Amino acid sequence: xxxxxxxxxxxxxxxxxxxxxxxxxxxxxxxxxxxxxxxxxxxxxxxxxxxxxxxxxxxxxxxxxxxxxxxxxxxxxxxxxxxxxxxxxxxxxxxxxxxxxxxxxxxxxxxxxxxxxxxxxxxxxxxxxxxxxxxxxxxxxxxxxxxxxxxxxxxxxxxxxxxxxxxxxxxxxxxxxxxxxxxxxxxxxxxxxxxxxxxxxxxxxxxxxxxxxxxxxxxxxxxxxxxxxxxxxxxxxxxxxxxxxxxxxxxxxxxxxxxxxxxxxxxxxxxxxxxxxxxxxxxxxxxxxxxxxxxxxxxxxxxxxxxxxxxxxxxxxxxxxxxxxxxxxxxxxxxxxxxxxxxxxxxxxxxxxxxxxxxxxxxxxxxxxxxxxxxxxxxxxxxx
Amino acid sequence: xxxxxxxxxxxxxxxxxxxxxxxxxxxxxxxxxxxxxxxxxxxxxxxxxxxxxxxxxxxxxxxxxxxxxxxxxxxxxxxxxxxxxxxxxxxxxxxxxxxxxxxxxxxxxxxxxxxxxxxxxxxxxxxxxxxxxxxxxxxxxxxxxxxxxxxxxxxxxxxxxxxxxxxxxxxxxxxxxxxxxxxxxxxxxxxxxxxxxxxxxxxxxxxxxxxxxxxxxxxxxxxxxxxxxxxxxxxxxxxxxxxxxxxxxxxxxxxxxxxxxxxxxxxxxxxxxxxxxxxxxxxxxxxxxxxxxxxxxxxxxxxxxxxxxxxxxxxxxxxxxxxxxxxxxxxxxxxxxxxxxxxxxxxxxxxxxxxxxxxxxxxxxxxxxxxxxxxxxxxxxxxxxxxxxxxxxxxxxxxxxxxxxxxxxxxxxxxxxxxxxxxxxxxxxxxxxxxxxxxxxxxxxxxxxxxxxxxxxxxxxxxxxxxxxxxxxxxxxxxxxxxxxxxxxxxxxxxxxxxxxxxxxxxxxxxxxxxxxxxxxxxxxxxxxxxxxxxxxxxxxxxxxxxx
Numbered sequence: 009x010x011x012x013x014x015x016x017x018x019x020x021x022x023x024x025x026x027x028x029x030x031x032x033x034x035x036x037x038x039x040x041x042x043x044x045x046x047x048x049x050x051x052x053x054x055x056x057x058x059x060x061x062x063x064x065x066x067x068x069x070x071x072x073x074x075x076x077x078x079x080x081x082x083x084x085x086x087x088x089x090x091x092x093x094x095x096x097x098x099x100x101x102x103x104x105x106x107x108x109x110x111x112x113x114x115x116x117x118x119x120x121x122x123x124x125x126x127x128x129x130x131x132x133x134x135x136x137x138x139x140x141x142x143x144x145x146x147x148x149x150x151x152x153x154x155x156x157x158x159x160x161x162x163x164x165x166x167x168x169x170x171x172x173x174x175x176x177x178x179x180x181x182x183x184x185x186x187x188x189x190x191x192x193x194x195x196x197x198x199x200x201x202x203x204x205x206x207x208x209x210x211x212x213x214x215x216x217x218x219x220x221x222x223x224x225x226x227x228x229x230x231x232x233x234x235x236x237x238x239x240x241x242x243x244x245x246x247x248x249x250x251x252x253x254x255x256x257x258x259x260x261x262x263x264x265x266x267x268x269x270x271x272x273x274x275x276x277x278x279x280x281x282x283x284x285x286x287x288x289x290x291x292x293x294x295x296x297x298x299x300x301x302x303x304x305x306x307x308x309x310x311x312x313x314x315x316x317x318x319x320x321x322x323x324x325x326x327x328x329x330x331x332x333x334x335x336x337x338x339x340x341x342x343x344x345x346x347x348x349x350x351x352x353x354x355x356x357x358x359x360x361x362x363x364x365x366x367x368x369x370x371x372x373x374x375x376x377x378x379x380x381x382x383x384x385x386x387x388x389x390x391x392x
Numbered sequence: 393x394x395x396x397x398x399x400x401x402x403x404x405x406x407x408x409x410x411x412x413x414x415x416x417x418x419x420x421x422x423x424x425x426x427x428x429x430x431x432x433x434x435x436x437x438x439x440x441x442x443x444x445x446x447x448x449x450x451x452x453x454x455x456x457x458x459x460x461x462x463x464x465x466x467x468x469x470x471x472x473x474x475x476x477x478x479x480x481x482x483x484x485x486x487x488x489x490x491x492x493x494x495x496x497x498x499x500x501x502x503x504x505x506x507x508x509x510x511x512x513x514x515x516x517x518x519x520x521x522x523x524x525x526x527x528x529x530x531x532x533x534x535x536x537x538x539x540x541x542x543x544x545x546x547x548x549x550x551x552x553x554x555x556x557x558x559x560x561x562x563x564x565x566x567x568x569x570x571x572x573x574x575x576x577x578x579x580x581x582x583x584x585x586x587x588x589x590x591x592x593x594x595x596x597x598x599x600x601x602x603x604x605x606x607x608x609x610x611x612x613x614x615x616x617x618x619x620x621x622x623x624x625x626x627x628x629x630x631x632x633x634x635x636x637x638x639x640x641x642x643x644x645x646x647x648x649x650x651x652x653x654x655x656x657x658x659x660x661x662x663x664x665x666x667x668x669x670x671x672x673x674x675x676x677x678x679x680x681x682x683x684x685x686x687x688x689x690x691x692x693x694x695x696x697x698x699x700x701x702x703x704x705x706x707x708x709x710x711x712x713x714x715x716x717x718x719x720x721x722x723x724x725x726x727x728x729x730x731x732x733x734x735x736x737x738x739x740x741x742x743x744x745x746x747x748x749x750x751x752x753x754x755x756x757x758x759x760x761x762x763x764x765x766x767x768x769x770x771x772x773x774x775x776x777x778x779x780x781x782x783x784x785x786x787x788x789x790x791x792x793x794x795x796x797x798x799x800x801x802x803x804x805x806x807x808x809x810x811x812x813x814x815x816x817x818x819x820x821x822x823x824x825x826x827x828x829x830x831x832x833x834x835x836x837x838x839x840x841x842x843x844x845x846x847x848x849x850x851x852x853x854x855x856x857x858x859x860x861x862x863x864x865x866x867x868x869x870x871x872x873x874x875x876x877x878x879x880x881x882x883x884x885x886x887x888x889x890x891x892x893x894x895x896x897x898x899x900x901x902x903x904x905x906x907x908x909x910x911x912x913x914x915x916x917x918x919x920x921x922x923x924x925x926x927x928x929x930x931x932x933x934x935x936x937x938x939x940x
Contacts, residue, residue: 062915187732191787197726198843215731217916221724221742224844227731237730247843339916351866
């Protein structure tokens with residue numbers, strides 16, 4: 009197992025008291041003692057969610073990243089393939105030898121010991137390989153997330169005790185109050201666009217990464233977060249008759265209905281005649297998240313408001329949180345979505361408003377949308 | 393309307409900028425080389441253009457002597473910098489209110505030296521050519537030097553509206569003019585639009601050369617377009633307009649600039665810059681600047697002035713519209729205020745971040761030398777009094793004052809002046825006229841930023857002059873294809889200049905520069921091209937000016 013400090017690979021017997029024999033740094037986890045992961049996997053997961061320290065992130069992102077990496081480390085598809093081929097080969101060999109036994113010109117009362125031994129050996133080997141294969145196949149991830157949250161939280165606490173809080177972690181604060189000493193004119197203005205989320209933590213992610221600042225964009229949650237400036241920001245948004253509205257949410261029943269709520273509820277934009285652009289997530293985005301889904305409510309939505317019939321079945325079985333996507337990808341795809349609709353007329357055909365879906369979060373839909381042109385990061389395997 | 397075909401001039405790689413210039417200015421720079429102040433009694437030198445006192449033009453040194461004798465500097469409108477010695481053998485320096493001219497000085501063991509440009513000051517040999525490390529950090533945050541400090545240690549800039557005196561009792565600095573804090577105009581919106589229109593017309597009229605053709609640089613944005621439209625309406629002689637193109641394959645604003653040129657029936661000319669031309673002229677352009685200005689428009693500005701100098705002696709521009717009338721950066725700053733409790737970011741850091749340069753990269757960018765220089769005196773310190781100026785209760789008005797003072801007086805106006813000078817043309821900025829600035833400070837902030845519409849009242853005041861598509865066009869900013877340049881044709885040169893040229897200062901982490909040049913800084917919007925330009929400019933300035 010490798011040390012995260014000096015990169016020295018060591019054997020279990022050399023790691024006295026759980027320390028690295030080279031640099032004496034403490035290991036947090038020890039798979040030989042039943043821990044499901046190694047320190048290196050945990051560190052790589054932190055680097056993954058933080059874009060190597062350049063992106064702010066939440067602990068929920070780390071939870072999914074650990075699951076993403078853990079399932080990978082437990083999915084030896086190549087081994088399974090080789091074992092299947094070897095099993096088939098042994099079974100074939102046994103069959104050929106078994107077929108050859110009766111044709112031997114020897115007395116039938118006496119079996120050919122060599123042939124019998126070969127058949128037995130081949131069959132025994134095949135059975136052993138099949139058992140091994142079944143064992144490995146059982147480790148192929150299911151659609152649902154494998155490591156539960158309680159286990160992760162225990163691992164996370166142990167990591168922080170030894171290594172401290174990682175750089176870039178968004179520490180959730182008490183419900184923000186209205187900033188003090190705001191100048192009187194602040195509420196007089198408005199913004200080009202708003203992103204409405206189904207969770208406060210998504211607001212935190214976007215704000216911590218300066219998304220609002222870089223894109224002239226207000227960011228709020230449907231539950232009224234951040235509470236302090238919420239009313240002021242809403243009043244400011246309503247001052248712009250050409251406001252562009254985007255929604256960003258989990259693939260859940262309430263999440264998928266978010267856009268519809270905005271155009272119907274008067275306290276949001278009901279009656280304003282605006283078009284809301286739904287960026288996702290929706291069930292069709294679930295492909296890259298195999299093994300990272302949560303169990304759904306087991307109840308089909310009883311109406312289809314905001315949800316298509318084809319989505320209802322999936323949403324009853326599963327939930328997909330936006331946090332399962334890496335923060336960097338959420339930010340880039342949101343930016344791509346904003347840019348893709350920058351020149352659109354945000355007004356709907358009539359005062360009842362409308363909802364449009366956007367492909368920015370579709371797998372492979374990222375290409376070329378980074379206004380910087382020099383990004384280069386990202387790619388089609390957007391969520392992995 | 394089908395746009396006319398306008399002649400395109402390809403900026404050829406040729407002699408250094410300013411060599412064989414078609415013109416020379418009537419008023420030269422102060423202190424070119426080791427120029428001495430004239431003897432006692434006649435000791436006044438001046439670099440000025442378009443100056444007026446109570447409506448009367450100032451045209452001679454004698455006029456200026458009277459201004460000084462009567463202590464009327466604060467009442468002068470126009471571009472000037474002055475140096476004079478009084479009967480008590482005290483040396484005085486002064487710079488115009490808004491910052492249209494520049495003046496640098498240093499108090500050395502060998503004497504007090506001053507000059508219009510830092511290059512001329514260093515050429516005296518009296519000032520040590522030592523790099524001011526903290527100023528490098530400021531440059532990399534703002535893309536310019538926002539105050540008195542320069543990149544040469546011990547050399548200072550006279551601030552806009554400042555009077556510096558040096559005599560037996562030492563050095564004294566005082567502001568003879570400050571941005572006013574007028575009562576907010578309570579007239580109706582229509583009336584304010586009419587008032588603004590009158591002031592804009594006066595500002596343009598005052599800057600038109602009598603009976604001579606005039607040029608206007610035209611981007612196609614609202615600011616330069618309205619100056620073109622007013623010039624065409626007010627000037628009797630021909631109006632020439634100049635726009636820039638970066639060639640096929642790169643975005644440009646030509647549809648808008650051509651539309652305005654057609655609409656106003658100007659003699660329009662498009663100057664096309666190839667990447668090779670940009671590379672060829674970057675040293676000359678940057679070398680003519682006082683402090684470095686890491687704005688990718690420096691080379692295009694230079695070549696537009698060169699093209700204009702073949703036809704006109706005065707070139708107007710639309711600079712000033714953004715800081716005075718509620719341009720970009722205000723709304724992000726407002727957003728930042730509202731989310732302070734969520735984002736945990738200070739107002740001052742947000743202001744630095746709003747420049748979209750390297751401020752957030754400092755931990756990776758600097759070696760310990762740079763970090764140490766910042767540890768004792770963070771860049772945010774000098775912004776605190778400006779961003780919390782209680783004399784301006786409106787936040788956006790406060791931002792406007794800061795932008796006029798910092799960006800106007802240290803970036804836009806010095807750049808225009810320095811880059812036009814080698815060609816002998818007079819660059820004039822009517823939207824930075826003192827009367828326009830003063831009026832703009834009295835306009836209610838919500839008539840500048842109206843909802844999310846920027847420069848609302850400015851647009852209203854000229855909405856009869858310009859096509860609707862120009863007035864309502866989406867926000868853009870001048871498109872300089874730095875990303876494309878540094879991913880392709882200019883990457884090799886940038887690597888040589890940045891990696892080899894800056895290494896000797898020991899200030900920057902090579903790993904950061906390598907990642908920057910490879911386009912691998914990471915993050916949401918790393919803006920590699922703009923940052924590479926910043927470093928390329930810095931290297932050229934250090935080579936040409938500090939060590940030149």
